[in-house]
Amino acid sequence: MSADKQGCGYSPDSSFVELAVEVFGMLADATRVRIILALQDAGELSVNNLAEIVDKSPAAVSQHLAKLRLARIVATRQDGQRVYYRLENEHASELVASAIFQAEHSLGGVPRHHHQDRAGA
Structure with missing residues:
Protein backbone atom coordinates (compact mmCIF):
# COMPACT_ATOMS: atom_id res chain seq x y z
CA MET A 1 0.00 0.00 0.00
CA SER A 2 1.41 3.39 -0.93
CA ALA A 3 2.30 5.98 1.69
CA ASP A 4 -0.16 8.52 0.27
CA LYS A 5 -3.06 6.05 0.67
CA GLN A 6 -2.03 5.42 4.29
CA GLY A 7 -2.04 9.20 4.88
CA CYS A 8 -5.60 9.37 3.58
CA GLY A 9 -6.93 6.84 6.09
CA TYR A 10 -6.65 3.65 4.01
CA SER A 11 -5.91 1.31 6.88
CA PRO A 12 -8.19 -0.85 9.04
CA ASP A 13 -7.27 1.08 12.17
CA SER A 14 -7.85 4.50 10.62
CA SER A 15 -9.96 6.99 12.55
CA PHE A 16 -11.76 7.68 9.26
CA VAL A 17 -13.43 4.24 9.20
CA GLU A 18 -16.28 5.34 11.48
CA LEU A 19 -16.74 8.53 9.47
CA MET A 26 -26.14 9.01 4.67
CA LEU A 27 -26.17 7.51 1.18
CA ALA A 28 -28.29 4.51 2.21
CA ASP A 29 -31.50 6.16 1.03
CA ALA A 30 -32.90 5.93 -2.51
CA THR A 31 -34.12 9.54 -2.55
CA ARG A 32 -30.69 10.84 -1.52
CA VAL A 33 -29.01 8.73 -4.19
CA ARG A 34 -31.45 10.12 -6.77
CA ILE A 35 -30.73 13.67 -5.57
CA ILE A 36 -26.99 13.08 -5.98
CA LEU A 37 -27.49 11.66 -9.47
CA ALA A 38 -29.68 14.62 -10.44
CA LEU A 39 -27.13 17.11 -9.15
CA GLN A 40 -24.35 15.22 -10.89
CA ASP A 41 -26.20 15.59 -14.20
CA ALA A 42 -27.44 19.17 -13.77
CA GLY A 43 -24.73 20.73 -11.64
CA GLU A 44 -27.07 22.97 -9.65
CA LEU A 45 -30.80 22.76 -8.96
CA SER A 46 -33.46 24.28 -6.73
CA VAL A 47 -35.55 22.22 -4.30
CA ASN A 48 -38.57 22.40 -6.63
CA ASN A 49 -36.54 21.20 -9.63
CA LEU A 50 -35.07 18.36 -7.58
CA ALA A 51 -38.50 17.41 -6.23
CA GLU A 52 -39.81 17.12 -9.77
CA ILE A 53 -36.84 15.02 -10.91
CA VAL A 54 -36.91 12.59 -7.96
CA ASP A 55 -40.74 12.52 -7.84
CA LYS A 56 -41.01 13.56 -4.18
CA SER A 57 -42.60 16.54 -2.48
CA PRO A 58 -40.48 19.68 -2.09
CA ALA A 59 -40.79 19.31 1.70
CA ALA A 60 -39.40 15.75 1.61
CA VAL A 61 -36.57 16.76 -0.73
CA SER A 62 -35.77 19.72 1.50
CA GLN A 63 -35.39 17.42 4.51
CA HIS A 64 -33.04 15.13 2.57
CA LEU A 65 -31.04 18.12 1.35
CA ALA A 66 -30.70 19.40 4.92
CA LYS A 67 -29.14 16.08 5.94
CA LEU A 68 -26.85 16.04 2.90
CA ARG A 69 -25.83 19.60 3.66
CA LEU A 70 -24.98 18.77 7.29
CA ALA A 71 -22.85 15.90 6.01
CA ARG A 72 -21.13 18.36 3.64
CA ILE A 73 -22.20 16.36 0.61
CA VAL A 74 -24.12 19.28 -0.92
CA ALA A 75 -23.56 23.02 -0.80
CA THR A 76 -25.93 25.91 -1.45
CA ARG A 77 -26.06 29.18 -3.30
CA GLN A 78 -28.81 31.72 -2.71
CA ASP A 79 -30.19 33.87 -5.53
CA GLY A 80 -32.84 36.18 -4.09
CA GLN A 81 -35.50 33.99 -2.49
CA ARG A 82 -34.33 30.84 -4.24
CA VAL A 83 -31.70 28.42 -2.93
CA TYR A 84 -29.74 26.27 -5.36
CA TYR A 85 -27.98 23.05 -4.40
CA ARG A 86 -24.86 21.48 -5.89
CA LEU A 87 -22.53 18.65 -4.94
CA GLU A 88 -19.77 19.81 -2.61
CA ASN A 89 -17.20 17.63 -4.41
CA GLU A 90 -17.02 14.62 -6.72
CA HIS A 91 -16.63 11.96 -4.01
CA ALA A 92 -20.32 11.29 -3.22
CA SER A 93 -20.99 11.07 -6.92
CA GLU A 94 -18.16 8.54 -7.31
CA LEU A 95 -19.49 6.47 -4.39
CA VAL A 96 -22.96 6.39 -5.93
CA ALA A 97 -21.54 5.41 -9.34
CA SER A 98 -19.51 2.60 -7.76
CA ALA A 99 -22.56 1.38 -5.84
CA ILE A 100 -24.63 1.31 -9.03
CA PHE A 101 -21.84 -0.57 -10.83
CA GLN A 102 -21.75 -3.08 -7.96
CA ALA A 103 -25.54 -3.41 -8.15
CA GLU A 104 -25.26 -4.21 -11.88
CA HIS A 105 -22.99 -7.14 -10.95
CA SER A 106 -25.75 -8.64 -8.80
CA LEU A 107 -27.93 -9.11 -11.89
CA GLY A 108 -25.57 -11.67 -13.43
CA GLY A 109 -24.10 -11.62 -16.88
CA VAL A 110 -21.82 -8.84 -18.08
CA PRO A 111 -22.79 -5.50 -16.47
CA ARG A 112 -23.42 -2.51 -18.73
CA HIS A 113 -20.40 -0.65 -17.42
CA HIS A 114 -18.18 -3.50 -18.65
CA HIS A 115 -19.69 -3.16 -22.12
CA GLN A 116 -18.38 0.41 -22.17
CA ASP A 117 -14.89 -0.86 -21.30
CA ARG A 118 -14.99 -3.27 -24.24
CA ALA A 119 -16.16 -0.57 -26.67
CA GLY A 120 -13.12 1.56 -25.84
CA ALA A 121 -10.67 -1.34 -26.13
Missing part, protein backbone atom coordinates in the same frame (compact mmCIF):
# COMPACT_ATOMS: atom_id res chain seq x y z
CA ALA A 20 -16.84 6.49 6.26
CA VAL A 21 -19.60 4.35 7.78
CA GLU A 22 -21.55 7.53 8.51
CA VAL A 23 -21.17 8.59 4.87
CA PHE A 24 -22.46 5.20 3.71
CA GLY A 25 -25.38 5.59 6.11
Whole structure:
Protein backbone atom coordinates (compact mmCIF):
# COMPACT_ATOMS: atom_id res chain seq x y z
CA MET A 1 0.00 0.00 0.00
CA SER A 2 1.41 3.39 -0.93
CA ALA A 3 2.30 5.98 1.69
CA ASP A 4 -0.16 8.52 0.27
CA LYS A 5 -3.06 6.05 0.67
CA GLN A 6 -2.03 5.42 4.29
CA GLY A 7 -2.04 9.20 4.88
CA CYS A 8 -5.60 9.37 3.58
CA GLY A 9 -6.93 6.84 6.09
CA TYR A 10 -6.65 3.65 4.01
CA SER A 11 -5.91 1.31 6.88
CA PRO A 12 -8.19 -0.85 9.04
CA ASP A 13 -7.27 1.08 12.17
CA SER A 14 -7.85 4.50 10.62
CA SER A 15 -9.96 6.99 12.55
CA PHE A 16 -11.76 7.68 9.26
CA VAL A 17 -13.43 4.24 9.20
CA GLU A 18 -16.28 5.34 11.48
CA LEU A 19 -16.74 8.53 9.47
CA ALA A 20 -16.84 6.49 6.26
CA VAL A 21 -19.60 4.35 7.78
CA GLU A 22 -21.55 7.53 8.51
CA VAL A 23 -21.17 8.59 4.87
CA PHE A 24 -22.46 5.20 3.71
CA GLY A 25 -25.38 5.59 6.11
CA MET A 26 -26.14 9.01 4.67
CA LEU A 27 -26.17 7.51 1.18
CA ALA A 28 -28.29 4.51 2.21
CA ASP A 29 -31.50 6.16 1.03
CA ALA A 30 -32.90 5.93 -2.51
CA THR A 31 -34.12 9.54 -2.55
CA ARG A 32 -30.69 10.84 -1.52
CA VAL A 33 -29.01 8.73 -4.19
CA ARG A 34 -31.45 10.12 -6.77
CA ILE A 35 -30.73 13.67 -5.57
CA ILE A 36 -26.99 13.08 -5.98
CA LEU A 37 -27.49 11.66 -9.47
CA ALA A 38 -29.68 14.62 -10.44
CA LEU A 39 -27.13 17.11 -9.15
CA GLN A 40 -24.35 15.22 -10.89
CA ASP A 41 -26.20 15.59 -14.20
CA ALA A 42 -27.44 19.17 -13.77
CA GLY A 43 -24.73 20.73 -11.64
CA GLU A 44 -27.07 22.97 -9.65
CA LEU A 45 -30.80 22.76 -8.96
CA SER A 46 -33.46 24.28 -6.73
CA VAL A 47 -35.55 22.22 -4.30
CA ASN A 48 -38.57 22.40 -6.63
CA ASN A 49 -36.54 21.20 -9.63
CA LEU A 50 -35.07 18.36 -7.58
CA ALA A 51 -38.50 17.41 -6.23
CA GLU A 52 -39.81 17.12 -9.77
CA ILE A 53 -36.84 15.02 -10.91
CA VAL A 54 -36.91 12.59 -7.96
CA ASP A 55 -40.74 12.52 -7.84
CA LYS A 56 -41.01 13.56 -4.18
CA SER A 57 -42.60 16.54 -2.48
CA PRO A 58 -40.48 19.68 -2.09
CA ALA A 59 -40.79 19.31 1.70
CA ALA A 60 -39.40 15.75 1.61
CA VAL A 61 -36.57 16.76 -0.73
CA SER A 62 -35.77 19.72 1.50
CA GLN A 63 -35.39 17.42 4.51
CA HIS A 64 -33.04 15.13 2.57
CA LEU A 65 -31.04 18.12 1.35
CA ALA A 66 -30.70 19.40 4.92
CA LYS A 67 -29.14 16.08 5.94
CA LEU A 68 -26.85 16.04 2.90
CA ARG A 69 -25.83 19.60 3.66
CA LEU A 70 -24.98 18.77 7.29
CA ALA A 71 -22.85 15.90 6.01
CA ARG A 72 -21.13 18.36 3.64
CA ILE A 73 -22.20 16.36 0.61
CA VAL A 74 -24.12 19.28 -0.92
CA ALA A 75 -23.56 23.02 -0.80
CA THR A 76 -25.93 25.91 -1.45
CA ARG A 77 -26.06 29.18 -3.30
CA GLN A 78 -28.81 31.72 -2.71
CA ASP A 79 -30.19 33.87 -5.53
CA GLY A 80 -32.84 36.18 -4.09
CA GLN A 81 -35.50 33.99 -2.49
CA ARG A 82 -34.33 30.84 -4.24
CA VAL A 83 -31.70 28.42 -2.93
CA TYR A 84 -29.74 26.27 -5.36
CA TYR A 85 -27.98 23.05 -4.40
CA ARG A 86 -24.86 21.48 -5.89
CA LEU A 87 -22.53 18.65 -4.94
CA GLU A 88 -19.77 19.81 -2.61
CA ASN A 89 -17.20 17.63 -4.41
CA GLU A 90 -17.02 14.62 -6.72
CA HIS A 91 -16.63 11.96 -4.01
CA ALA A 92 -20.32 11.29 -3.22
CA SER A 93 -20.99 11.07 -6.92
CA GLU A 94 -18.16 8.54 -7.31
CA LEU A 95 -19.49 6.47 -4.39
CA VAL A 96 -22.96 6.39 -5.93
CA ALA A 97 -21.54 5.41 -9.34
CA SER A 98 -19.51 2.60 -7.76
CA ALA A 99 -22.56 1.38 -5.84
CA ILE A 100 -24.63 1.31 -9.03
CA PHE A 101 -21.84 -0.57 -10.83
CA GLN A 102 -21.75 -3.08 -7.96
CA ALA A 103 -25.54 -3.41 -8.15
CA GLU A 104 -25.26 -4.21 -11.88
CA HIS A 105 -22.99 -7.14 -10.95
CA SER A 106 -25.75 -8.64 -8.80
CA LEU A 107 -27.93 -9.11 -11.89
CA GLY A 108 -25.57 -11.67 -13.43
CA GLY A 109 -24.10 -11.62 -16.88
CA VAL A 110 -21.82 -8.84 -18.08
CA PRO A 111 -22.79 -5.50 -16.47
CA ARG A 112 -23.42 -2.51 -18.73
CA HIS A 113 -20.40 -0.65 -17.42
CA HIS A 114 -18.18 -3.50 -18.65
CA HIS A 115 -19.69 -3.16 -22.12
CA GLN A 116 -18.38 0.41 -22.17
CA ASP A 117 -14.89 -0.86 -21.30
CA ARG A 118 -14.99 -3.27 -24.24
CA ALA A 119 -16.16 -0.57 -26.67
CA GLY A 120 -13.12 1.56 -25.84
CA ALA A 121 -10.67 -1.34 -26.13
